[in-house]
Amino acid sequence: MKVVILGGDGYLGWPTAMHMAAKGHEVHVVDNYLRRRLAAETRSEALIPTGDLEERADLFHTINGRRIAVHLFDCTDGERLSALIRDLCPDALVHYAEQPSAPFSMRGEAEARLTLENNLRSTFNVAWAVLTHAPDCHIVKLGTMGEYGTPNIDIEEGWITIEHKGRSDRFLYPRAGGSLYHTTKIMDTDLLSFHCRLYGLRVTDLMQGPVYGLSTAEADLHPGLVPNFHYDDIFGTVINRFLVQAVIGMPLTIYGRGGQKRGYINIRDTLRCVELSILNPAAAGELRIFNQFTEIFSIREIAERVQEAGTRLGLDVRVQHIDNPRRELEEHRYVAVHDGLLGLGLDPHRLDADALTAMLEMVACHKDRIDVGRILPRVRWNTPSGTP
Ligand code: USQ
Numbered sequence: 001m002k003v004v005i006l007g008g009d010g011y012l013g014w015p016t017a018m019h020m021a022a023k024g025h026e027v028h029v030v031d032n033y034l035r036r037r038l039a040a041e042t043r044s045e046a047l048i049p050t051g052d053l054e055e056r057a058d059l060f061h062t063i064n065g066r067r068i069a070v071h072l073f074d075c076t077d078g079e080r081l082s083a084l085i086r087d088l089c090p091d092a093l094v095h096y097a098e099q100p101s102a103p104f105s106m107r108g109e110a111e112a113r114l115t116l117e118n119n120l121r122s123t124f125n126v127a128w129a130v131l132t133h134a135p136d137c138h139i140v141k142l143g144t145m146g147e148y149g150t151p152n153i154d155i156e157e158g159w160i161t162i163e164h165k166g167r168s169d170r171f172l173y174p175r176a177g178g179s180l181y182h183t184t185k186i187m188d189t190d191l192l193s194f195h196c197r198l199y200g201l202r203v204t205d206l207m208q209g210p211v212y213g214l215s216t217a218e219a220d221l222h223p224g225l226v227p228n229f230h231y232d233d234i235f236g237t238v239i240n241r242f243l244v245q246a247v248i249g250m251p252l253t254i255y256g257r258g259g260q261k262r263g264y265i266n267i268r269d270t271l272r273c274v275e276l277s278i279l280n281p282a283a284a285g286e287l288r289i290f291n292q293f294t295e296i297f298s299i300r301e302i303a304e305r306v307q308e309a310g311t312r313l314g315l316d317v318r319v320q321h322i323d324n325p326r327r328e329l330e331e332h333r334y335v336a337v338h339d340g341l342l343g344l345g346l347d348p349h350r351l352d353a354d355a356l357t358a359m360l361e362m363v364a365c366h367k368d369r370i371d372v373g374r375i376l377p378r379v380r381w382n383t384p385s386g387t388p
Contacts, residue, residue, distance in 0.1 A: 002026045003278060004088060006075050006126070007096030008068075009053050010035055011228045012142070012211065012270055016094060018218035018225065019271040020278070021066045028088060029053060030081075030097065032074040034118065035228070035235070038104060043374055044232040047244065047366050048214075051224055059224045076121040078128065086133040092278045093130060095141045097122045098184070102146070103234045103325075103379040105181035112180045119184035120191070127195040138202045138281035140274060141192060144185045145209040145263050145293060145336065149176030150329050155336035158207065158289020178328050179381070193287045200285040204277045208270065209263035209293035212239035212351070214362055216268050227267065232374040233325075239264065239302060239351070241375065243363045246310040246317045248370050255377070256324030258300035261334035263293025266349040276344040290340040294348035302351075309356035313364075325377035 003020050007013040008029025021027040031053055039045050050056065057068040073080045075097040085093070098119040099105065105115040123141070130137045148155045151174065160173045172193060177183035188205075195201040214229040230236040231244035242252045265273075273292050282288040297305075303319045310317035324330065342348075349355060 001091040001278065002088060003092045003094065004028045004030065004084070004090045005094045005096065006030045006122070007098065008070075009033060010096050010100065011230065012267070013096045014053075014056060015216045015219055015227050015267060016096075016271055016274050017068050018060055018064075019216065019275065021060070021068050022064060022218050023275065028069040028071060028090070029057075030071045030073065030075060030084065032072065034074070034099065038099070039230070039235055042104065042234050044230060044234045046228040046230050047363070047369055048223070048226050048229060050226060050228055056225060059222060060218070063221050063225075064218070075125055076118055078125040081125045082129040082133060085129040085137070089134045090137050092138045092140060092281070093126065094274060094278070095123065095126050095139060098142070099181065101235050102179035102181040103377070105184070106179050106381050107379045109384070115181055116184055120187055123188040123191050127191060127201060131195065131199050131201060135200070136202070136284070138204065138278065139192070140204045140206065140277045141188065143189055143205045143207045143289070144182060145207045145291060146178055146182035147175045147186045147189060147207060148173060148336070149178060150261070150332040150334060151176070152333050155291070157291050157337045157340055158205065178326070196285055196287040202282040202284050202286055204282050204288045204290065206273060206277065206290055206292040209265055210237040210239065211265050211267050211270055212237060213267035213359060215358070216271060231370070233377045234379065238299065239306075242302060242306045243356075243359050244370055245375065246306050246315055246360060247363045247367050248372065249316055250372065250375060251318040251320035252303045252306060253376065254299050254303055254319060254321045255326060256321065257330040258303065258321060259298050259331035260328055261296055261298045261332065263291065263296050263336055263338065264351060265293045266351070266355070269294055269346060269348055272346055273341045276341060276346060280344050291336055291338040292341060293336070293338055295351055296334055296336065297351070305351060305353070305356055309353050309360055312353065312357055313360055315360070322376075325380045327381040
């Protein structure tokens with residue numbers, strides 16, 4: 001298949017590109033290095049420096065023999081994106097080209113505006129480029145479990161049938177984003193839903209939970225192929241942050257009471273989910289939604305597991321509840337269906353002691369690069385300016 005990956009330089013974009021290329025697909029990546037720029041501006045660079053896309057694609061070619069084509073432009077530029085889709089006419093397009101950080105989007109007006117404009121424009125441009133030049137192309141869009149919020153009823157897989165005054169109909173499941181970033185993802189889903197209903201676009205929207213890990217089959221081939229592993233408060237996700245904290249002997253930062261539950265997924269499973277979605281496309285006119293996570297944990301449970309694994313390695317891992325910089329429920333129900341991808345053949349990796357120990361060992365190899373100054377929360381949700 002011919003696959004275009006937008007946001008191909010990202011934590012998930014680059015590993016997805018290698019995974020799909022290694023499976024024999026023709027892969028094209030697009031990126032404008034927005035996340036690298038934002039990370040540099042907020043002192044949030046990844047733990048392990050990575051080469052730019054051209055360097056990584058060359059390295060991958062030398063090691064694996066397969067080429068990944070690199071296109072450097074901004075997906076908010078509709079003309080550039082349309083021209084690429086017209087020239088390539090891909091079978092599938094994976095859309096990761098978004099500002100991915102909830103804390104960044106809550107930092108202040110400029111960051112909120114950038115998140116809103118970048119995410120919605122890129123999604124709108126994707127819909128139009130595909131409709132105009134490759135209407136059969138299957139769009140695989142990265143959404144987030146955070147679109148649903150933390151409702152007091154079971155979370156269905158994207159859609160819910162509602163009975164009202166003796167009649168029933170099927171609707172998108174109610175959404176309630178906890179940050180502006182999450183809200184842009186809700187708006188993306190609505191945009192795609194509209195274009196599916198009216199013009200027959202085929203879309204799979206993947207509602208993914210926080211991802212963890214830095215090992216994939218291809219990334220493990222060479223240190224220069226590693227994903228952009230962030231551990232700071234802005235771009236780092238919680239498990240990756242806890243691994244780093246454990247390695248440097250800093251107490252694990254549980255925000256508030258730590259009863260916040262989310263659905264987590266190993267980066268290896270993310271790649272498989274995207275591959276399974278591509279191999280089993282949505283029908284024309286269908287907005288298919290999968291909940292992309294494998295296990296649900298509270299923050300307290302994650303901290304306990306990291307502590308256990310760290311103790312195995314002789315680390316002194318402590319846990320500290322700190323003031324929650326976010327506005328979120330700290331104790332709540334979280335029951336979410338996630339059958340779709342399992343039905344397509346996903347065989348999940350578990351967050352067990354062996355997995356955590358292996359990740360701690362990998363992080364420990366880069367201990368000298370860890371900057372303690374970027375770990376504690378620097379953004380607060382409680383004022384529109386993001387300041388404490
Ligand atoms: N948390 C802590 N301590 C920390 C960091 C986070 O207790 O040091 C808590 C947060 O308060 C939150 C939970 O961990 O309750 C998850 O936070 P996170 O930073 O791992 O994830 P989040 O900001 O929600 O965003 C990440 C990705 C985003 C993706 C989302 C999926 O950055 O792109 O959409 O996970 S979800 O969380 O399901 O919405």
